[in-house]
Amino acid sequence: MRNKMNLxxxxxxxxxxxxxxxxxxxxxxxxxxxxxxxxxxxxxxxxTNNVAMSNYLKLSVSATNLNMALQNLNNNTTDSxxxxxxxxWQTLRETWEQSEGFLFGPVExxxxxxxxxxxxxxxxxxxxxxxxxxxxLASDIQHITLSLRGFHPIEYIIFGNHGNKKASDIxxxxxxxxxxxxxxxTNTCNALYLSWSSAPINFAQxxxxxxxxxxxxxxxxxxxxxxxxxxxxxxxxxAESKMLEPYETKNPQLVESxxxxxxxxxxxxxxxxxxxxxxxxxxxxGLKDLVASKNKALDNKIQNQIIASINSxxxxxxxxxxxxxxxxxxxxxxxxxxTTLKATLxxxxxxxxxxxxxx
Amino acid sequence: MKKIVILLTxxxxxxxxxxxxxxxxxxxxxxDDRLTxxxxxxxxxTSHAFTHVIDGLTERDGHxxxxxxxxxxxxxVANPAPINGGLGPVFNNVSCISCxxxxxxxxxxxxxxxxxxxxxxxxxxxxxxxGGIAAPGFGLQLQDQALVGSKPEVQVNxxxxxxxxxxxxxxxxxxxxxxxTLYNPYTFLPTNYMxxxxxxxPVFGGGLLENIPEETLRSYVDANDVNKDGITGKANYVYNPxxxxxxxxxxxxxxxxxxxxxxxxxxFQQDMGITSYIFPQEASFGQQQTANQQSNKDIxxxxxxxxxxYVRTLAVPARRNTTDxxxxxxxxxxxxxxxxxxxxxxxxxxxxLNLPALSNQRIHPYTDLLVHDMGSGLADGRPDYLATGNxxxxxxLWGIGLFSKTNGxxxxxHDGRATTIEQAILWHGGEAEKSKQAFMNLSKADRNKLLKxxxxx
Numbered sequence: 030m031r032n033k034m035n036l037x038x039x040x041x042x043x044x045x046x047x048x049x050x051x052x053x054x055x056x057x058x059x060x061x062x063x064x065x066x067x068x069x070x071x072x073x074x075x076x077t078n079n080v081a082m083s084n085y086l087k088l089s090v091s092a093t094n095l096n097m098a099l100q101n102l103n104n105n106t107t108d109s110x111x112x113x114x115x116x117x118w119q120t121l122r123e124t125w126e127q128s129e130g131f132l133f134g135p136v137e138x139x140x141x142x143x144x145x146x147x148x149x150x151x152x153x154x155x156x157x158x159x160x161x162x163x164x165x166l167a168s169d170i171q172h173i174t175l176s177l178r179g180f181h182p183i184e185y186i187i188f189g190n191h192g193n194k195k196a197s198d199i200x201x202x203x204x205x206x207x208x209x210x211x212x213x214x215t216n217t218c219n220a221l222y223l224s225w226s227s228a229p230i231n232f233a234q235x236x237x238x239x240x241x242x243x244x245x246x247x248x249x250x251x252x253x254x255x256x257x258x259x260x261x262x263x264x265x266x267x268a269e270s271k272m273l274e275p276y277e278t279k280n281p282q283l284v285e286s287x288x289x290x291x292x293x294x295x296x297x298x299x300x301x302x303x304x305x306x307x308x309x310x311x312x313x314x315g316l317k318d319l320v321a322s323k324n325k326a327l328d329n330k331i332q333n334q335i336i337a338s339i340n341s342x343x344x345x346x347x348x349x350x351x352x353x354x355x356x357x358x359x360x361x362x363x364x365x366x367x368t369t370l371k372a373t374l375x376x377x378x379x380x381x382x383x384x385x386x387x388x
Numbered sequence: 389m390k391k392i393v394i395l396l397t398x399x400x401x402x403x404x405x406x407x408x409x410x411x412x413x414x415x416x417x418x419x420d421d422r423l424t425x426x427x428x429x430x431x432x433x434t435s436h437a438f439t440h441v442i443d444g445l446t447e448r449d450g451h452x453x454x455x456x457x458x459x460x461x462x463x464x465v466a467n468p469a470p471i472n473g474g475l476g477p478v479f480n481n482v483s484c485i486s487c488x489x490x491x492x493x494x495x496x497x498x499x500x501x502x503x504x505x506x507x508x509x510x511x512x513x514x515x516x517x518x519g520g521i522a523a524p525g526f527g528l529q530l531q532d533q534a535l536v537g538s539k540p541e542v543q544v545n546x547x548x549x550x551x552x553x554x555x556x557x558x559x560x561x562x563x564x565x566x567x568x569t570l571y572n573p574y575t576f577l578p579t580n581y582m583x584x585x586x587x588x589x590p591v592f593g594g595g596l597l598e599n600i601p602e603e604t605l606r607s608y609v610d611a612n613d614v615n616k617d618g619i620t621g622k623a624n625y626v627y628n629p630x631x632x633x634x635x636x637x638x639x640x641x642x643x644x645x646x647x648x649x650x651x652x653x654x655x656f657q658q659d660m661g662i663t664s665y666i667f668p669q670e671a672s673f674g675q676q677q678t679a680n681q682q683s684n685k686d687i688x689x690x691x692x693x694x695x696x697x698y699v700r701t702l703a704v705p706a707r708r709n710t711t712d713x714x715x716x717x718x719x720x721x722x723x724x725x726x727x728x729x730x731x732x733x734x735x736x737x738x739x740x741l742n743l744p745a746l747s748n749q750r751i752h753p754y755t756d757l758l759v760h761d762m763g764s765g766l767a768d769g770r771p772d773y774l775a776t777g778n779x780x781x782x783x784x785l786w787g788i789g790l791f792s793k794t795n796g797x798x799x800x801x802h803d804g805r806a807t808t809i810e811q812a813i814l815w816h817g818g819e820a821e822k823s824k825q826a827f828m829n830l831s832k833a834d835r836n837k838l839l840k841x842x843x844x845x
Contacts, residue, residue, distance in 0.1 A: 133435060138796025140495070140502040143486065149472060151465035157536035174475075174482050174533060175501045176463050245792070255434045262436075270458075282470040 068319055069249055069386055070237075075313030076131075076256070077225075077233045080305050084128045085222040091121040092218040096211040099183070102196070103204040111196040114187055119291060121214075122180060126295045130263050130302020133255045134232045135224035143175050144217050148285050150185055151176035159202045167212035181286070183210050188288040191348065240388040250386045256316070257382055260303050261374045264338075267296050268367035272349075276360055281350035292349040297342040300367070304335045320381060327377055334370040341366045419750065424786045424845070425596055425704025426737070426749030437705040437790045438491040438592040442745040445701060449743075456698025459691045460484040460491075464660055466535050467683060474686025476661040477538045477678040478531035478671055480506045484695070487588035487659065491702060492787070492794035494588030496566075496804030498532055498544040504588040505803065506530065506659065507544060507568070510770060511580050517627035517634070518773050519644075520582075525575050529658045530583070531671055538677050539574035548805070553814050555828050555835075561814060564805050565765075574677060582770035582777070585803040586641050590787055590794075594639065594648050595700035595746045597753060597784070599737040602636050608732065608756040618822045619729040621758035624781070626773045630666050638757050641802045642772040643781040652696045662686040701743065704751070705787050709844045718841025721834055725826035730782040730819070732756045754785030754845065763817020766801065778818060789843035809842050810835075 098117040102110045125146065128136070136142050154177055163169070170178055186207045188194060199207075224230040232245075239246035239253075246252040271292075275283040286292045309315025321328035341363040345352050352360060423429045430440040441453050463483045464475040480503075481487050487494040487504035494504020507530045510520030522528050526541055534540045548564040555561075568585060570577060609621050624637035628646050630653075637643035639651040653666035661671050668684040709715050722728055731754040740747035759779040769777035780802055788809065791798030799805075800812035816824040827835065 135796065137435060137490070140489075143502060147463055147482075149463060149465060149469075151469070151475070153466040153469060154536045157466075161536055163536065171501065172499055173501065175486065176465050176482055178501060251433065258434055258436065274458075280471075 065319070065322060065385065066387065068314065068322060069253075072309070072314045072316060072319055073239060073249065073252065074237050075309055075315070076306060077236045079309060079311045079313035080315075081128075081131060081134075081236075082222075082225055082233055083310070084124060084302075084305075085218070085225055088121070088124045088128060089215075089218045089222045091117070091124050092211070092215040095121050095183075096208070096215045099187075099204075099208050099211045102187075102199075103208050106196045106199060106204070108196045111187060111194075111199075115192070115289070118180070118183060118187060119289070119294075122286070122289075122291060122295065123298050125180070126298035127302035127305065129266075129299050130304070131256065131259045131306050132262065133259045134236075135230055136221060139220070139224065141217050141221045141224075144171075145179040145214055146181075147175035147179055148181055149176065149282075150181040152185075155182055155185065159200065159206060165202070165205045165209050167209040167216070170209050170213040178210065178213060180214070181288075183207050183214075184286060184288045184291075188290075190288065191290045192288075248388045250383065250388065253382045253386045254379070256306065257374065257379050260306060261371055261379070263299050263303050264367050264371035264374060267299050268364045268371065271296055271299075272360060272364050272367075275350065276353045276357070276364070279353055281353065284350040284353070287350055290348045290350075293342055293345055293352075296349075297339060300335065300339050300342075304339065307331060307335060316378070319385070320378065323385060324381065327381060331370075331373055331378060334366070334373055338363070338366040338370050421710040422706040422708075423750075424707055424752045425593060426751050427745040428593070428596055428703050428749060428751075429706045430703040431706045433705065433708055433790060433793065435490055435793050438590055438702065438787060438794055440703045442595070442701045442703045442743070444745045445743075449697070449701070452694050452697050453701050455691070456694035456696070459687075459695045460488075460698055464662060464686075467686075474660075474662045474683065476533075476535040476672075477681040478534045478541055478675075479661040480529075480531055480533060480659045482660065484655065484660075488591050489588075490794040491592055492590040493791060493799055493804070495795075495797075496546070496585075496587050496799055498546055503532075505544075505546070506532075506586055506588075507570075508584040508586060508770065508772070509581055511578050511582070514771075518625070519627055520770065520772060523578050523581050525675060526573075526577070526581075527658075527671060527673075529671065530570070531658075531661070534678075535681070538672075538681070540572075541672075542570045542573045542577070545569040545571060555832075557832060559832060561810060563811050563814060564807075566803055566805050574675075582768075584642075584768040584770040584772070587799060587802060587804040589641065589783075591699050592702035593704040593753065593784065593786060594651075594702065595743065596704065596737055596749060596751050597638055597755075597757065598648055598700065599740050599746045599749075600638075600735055600757065601738040604735065604738075605636060605638075605757050608758055617726055617729050619726070619760065619819045621730065621756060621760055621819070622774060622779065623757075624759050624772070624774045637759075637773065637775075637781075640772075641781055641783075642775040642779065643757060643759050644772045644775065648700050649696050652699055653692060656687060656692065656695075664692045665689050666692070700746075703745075705790055707752075707844050708789070709840075712840070712844070714837045715841045715844045717834075718837035718839070718844075721830065721838040722841055725830070725838070726823045727827075727838075729823065730756055730758070730760055731785050732782075752786060752845075754788075755782040758782060760820065761818035762815075762820060765817050766815055768802075785842065785845050787845065789845045809839055 095117040098114040102114045186203045225232045235243045235245040236252055240249040284292050286295050307316045317328050344359040345356050428442040462472050464472050466475050467473040496505045497503040498505050508528055509523045509526050509530050510528055511523050513521045515521050530542050532540045532543055547567045551563040551565045553561050553563055605623055609623055611620055613620050624643040625634045626637040626644050626646055628635045628650055635646035637646055639645040645651045653664050656662040656664055657667035658671050663670055663684050663686045670682050672678040733752055733754055735751055735753055737749045759775040759781050761778045762780050767778040771777055801815060806812035813827055
């Protein structure tokens with residue numbers, strides 16, 4: 030599944046190499062070990078509170094807003110209410126895609142991800158379901174197949190083809206379905222937030238207390254490894270899957286979020302999520318603080334590559350499903366920027382973490 | 389000149405004597421305990437520990453592995469579809485990864501979109517190849533989901549009751565005893581049906597297990613219990629519908645499948661309704677309700693073969709904490725109480741010229757791949773080829789200590805009834821009864837050491 034065979038082994042090797050080399054010169058920025066250990070804890074705490082919990086809380090609120098907007102659209106089916114619903118969908122989508130920058134913990138353990146974000150949508154079954162008399166309550170949604178749940182069936186109903194759908198085109202059954210889908214998403218997002226914030230899982234405490242009583246992570250290195258691997262995964266996922274597959278096959282059908290034309294925004298938000306983890310947000314510490322305290326050059330390299338990756342998306346204009354045919358050089362450049370970033374995270378950041386994070 | 393002759397003569401003697409010496413076998417201490425899969429070991433203890441490719445593939449093979457990875461992850465949808473079509477008409481789930489979470493175990497629920505517990509079904513008797521007789525109208529597996537417009541074959545209700553077990557030292561552990569009720573069948577269920585719950589197992593390491601010589605597996609059989617340890621073991625011989633031969637079973641929770649090729653193709657067909665060159669008939673074949681929804685090759689040959697190759701080339705995670713003194717003590721206790729009687733710690737794979745990382749490897753799968761009587765507590769009462777209703781294949785224990793990482797809540801045993809390794813041990817009976825009793829009679833400290841060892845796997 031992941032092409033990271035013997036990654037840790039390679040990291041250890043790199044660490045030995047690095048250590049041997051490092052003996053020759055003093056680190057660029059002097060940091061005492063006590064400072065670093067304090068910083069390790071602070072970064073985990075700030076990641077948990079400022080990035081993860083904050084993002085999941087926003088996700089929960091955005092899901093509720095979408096549900097309200099769709100209820101409103103159901104009750105009063107006007108084009109202006111449709112625009113509000115679409116904006117609510119896009120806001121939720123932005124928050125979700127940013128949270129994919131740290132796709133580990135309950136979001137994968139409890140299948141919250143496939144419950145909301147399975148792709149492709151099953152058009153045939155979707156049309157059959159809408160055309161049937163099957164019950165479409167929210168309680169029914171959790172029993173239907175994943176390809177009929179989550180963001181994309183809602184997107185299909187409220188956007189049509191690149192937003193060509195009018196409010197008057199939405200049928201009564203579609204309205205019932207979209208409201209129930211959004212209620213199902215709201216339940217999932219609430220459960221996801223609660224899995225971090227409260228018992229029985231209380232994942233926030235598992236991360237913060239890594240190496241100090243956490244049942245999930247017996248060392249801080251374990252959680253840091255999971256965190257950095259999540260960054261590597263999302264950079265790889267965008268470059269080598271989400272963008273590459275439609276690009277290679279020149280097949281627009283392989284593009285995610287095709288109804289709203291939101292794919293490029295999705296990709297970019299994935300990397301913004303990565304950036305949030307690396308830099309930290311709202312004044313909190315991020316991985317950058319750990320790296321910069323011992324190796325400013327590496328920190329500069331990572332930050333520059335993240336910015337270059339994010340900025341490169343601006344070179345691709347219009348819909349991604351069109352760009353795979355008309356803007357291949359720009360797409361190639363973005364994929365290259367992401368591949369470079371991934372290589373740095375894999376080849377430099379992970380070894381840095383393995384070498385330096387101590388319990 | 390004379391000196392030269394003497395030196396040459398001595399050299400010849402040394403050379404001859406050295407050549408006569410057979411290569412010795414390394415002492416145990418000469419091996420690295422962490423290399424569970426030999427050269428096919430990966431060092432990762434995160435949630436992705438089961439998802440890595442083995443080392444040393446050619447560029448082409450690496451590409452095939454990746455293609456298989458994508459197919460393993462892709463969501464299938466109903467025909468006609470521009471991509472990933474072929475789902476159903478009846479099925480259990482929509483992708484491989486939905487059940488094999490992170491290439492590991494599934495979740496023991498039924499009827500939800502992420503459920504990974506399925507049920508085999510048959511009626512009394514054996515078919516022409518020694519396998520179970522399909523339940524009329526239901527086949528050999530119950531599909532509890534269906535495309536819109538069709539009815540799922542059946543729905544399943546799962547209930548757990550609490551079964552307390554008390555150790556000689558007074559410690560009490562609560563076990564969950566599951567019971568399964570079928571309801572809402574799309575047509576009448578036969579009166580004499582037998583069902584068997586099967587939780588999706590981890591899929592890594594299959595290439596190594598496939599490469600263990602048949603003679604090695606047969607050598608583990610002790611049909612007459614000559615060593616008087618209460619363990620006999622049986623090789624399950626099963627029908628391979630592709631080669632049309634009876635072959636030794638290695639895969640499936642009752643060792644009812646001989647090759648990864650058939651295992652993967654059967655999962656596509658039975659679990660997702662994806663037909664292929666191996667199984668061109670829909671799982672729902674013969675059902676009136678889906679008579680017009682039959683397609684005989686939903687997945688291209690290359691995609692199926694790539695998925696088989698993907699599973700074959702998944703690496704095994706390395707052990708952790710192997711130098712911890714408690715873990716080392718637990719390792720000895722594992723042998724003392726004879727868990728190792730079935731969960732064979734060390735096995736040598738055969739030669740594989742195509743995949744060096746799987747070839748002639750000293751591996752630690754902790755299985756003999758035989759089926760054993762596990763007692764009435766775990767029995768499903770449904771025979772599967774030579775495996776009786778009490779018999780299950782020895783579960784490989786490699787990676788077992790990482791289940792909480794790969795799955796969140798770890799689930800053990802064939803139906804996921806156990807949520808701790810200790811509970812799983814306490815469910816053992818039959819041929820494993822002696823070992824279970826020996827475990828229960830250990831001091832609490834020693835039991836914890838044994839469990840700590842198992843967490844290191």
